[in-house]
Amino acid sequence: MLVLGRKTGESIVINGSIEVCILEVNDGIVKIGINAPKSVRIVRKELITEVKSENIESMKNVNDLMKQITTKEEK
Amino acid sequence: MIIMTKFFDEVEIDDNNIIHFEEGLPGLEDLHDFIILDIEDNEDIKCLQSIEKKEVCMLVIVPWNYVQDYEIDLPEEDLDGLGIKSPEDTGVFNVISVRDKVITANLVAPIVININDKKGKQIILSNTKYNVRHELKC
Numbered sequence: 001m002l003v004l005g006r007k008t009g010e011s012i013v014i015n016g017s018i019e020v021c022i023l024e025v026n027d028g029i030v031k032i033g034i035n036a037p038k039s040v041r042i043v044r045k046e047l048i049t050e051v052k053s054e055n056i057e058s059m060k061n062v063n064d065l066m067k068q069i070t071t072k073e074e075k
Numbered sequence: 076m077i078i079m080t081k082f083f084d085e086v087e088i089d090d091n092n093i094i095h096f097e098e099g100l101p102g103l104e105d106l107h108d109f110i111i112l113d114i115e116d117n118e119d120i121k122c123l124q125s126i127e128k129k130e131v132c133m134l135v136i137v138p139w140n141y142v143q144d145y146e147i148d149l150p151e152e153d154l155d156g157l158g159i160k161s162p163e164d165t166g167v168f169n170v171i172s173v174r175d176k177v178i179t180a181n182l183v184a185p186i187v188i189n190i191n192d193k194k195g196k197q198i199i200l201s202n203t204k205y206n207v208r209h210e211l212k213c
Contacts, residue, residue: 039152043201051184051199052102054207058133058172058181065134065173066082069120 080112080124081132093126094188094195097156101184101197106131109195111168123168123186135168136180141211147185153198157189166190170197171211179208 006012011021017037024031034042058065080086094109108126119140125131138145147167159165166188169180182205188195 041150041152041201043199047183047199047201048101050207051181051197054172054181054184055100055102055133055170055197057174058170059131061173062081062132062134065171065178066114068173068176068178069117069134070114 078110078124078126079129080122081130082114082122083112086112092193094193096195096197098196100186101199103131111135120171121168123170133170135170135186136211138167138169138180138182138185141180142182142209145182145205147200147203149187149198149200153187153196157187157194157196158192159187159189164189164191172208174208178211179206180211181207182209183207 004012006022008022008025011019013019018040019035021033021035022030023033036042076090077085077087088110092110094111096107096109098104099106103125106125106127109123110126112122112124114120114122119136121135123133123135154160168186168188169182170184170186171178171180173179183203184197184199184207186195186197
């Protein structure tokens with residue numbers, strides 16, 4: 001991981017076409033602006049983590065789920 | 076071909092129905108080939124069964140059977156990657172889970188399939204009002 005310090009208003013350029021700019025720092029929250037080609041997907045990391053966890057969780061409980069939906073059918 | 080499945084033991088499938096996930100699925104990046112299997116007497120819920128690992132099977136729904144006004148804006152680059160040019164090319168499913176008898180659907184990350192080319196991707200929507208665990212009344 002590349003670690004560097006930036007001041008408000010300063011930017012980083014990734015791969016020549018993605019610009020990450022520090023817009024504001026306030027109370028531990030950093031406001032970031034990102035300029036990137038439309039083809040570049042930008043997602044908050046915790047959302048990806050959440051979806052991964054939910055897939056794994058879904059598989060863990062799939063036996064219960066199958067039982068529950070097939071039991072309903074018999075009613 | 077004949078595959079081993081989690082719930083139905085050996086099943087004969089039509090190879091043309093195998094859906095290829097180039098990037099795997101979030102949390103299951105190493106698995107690329109899946110098939111949708113029906114559940115007897117249940118039209119609304121299907122199995123997304125891994126061809127490569129028998130134990131890997133998730134239950135999925137067609138969202139509009141449960142959430143009539145489900146609205147998704149699929150990023151163009153994801154649609155291009157799947158070769159999808161129109162809604163007629165598209166199949167959408169959502170993974171469901173259960174916790175303490177409450178069944179929820181992941182409406183934030185639909186599984187989108189090009190039904191002609193059999194390519195799929197679980198697309199994470201970054202700008203939605205929906206929940207990873209949307210409670211289903213069923």
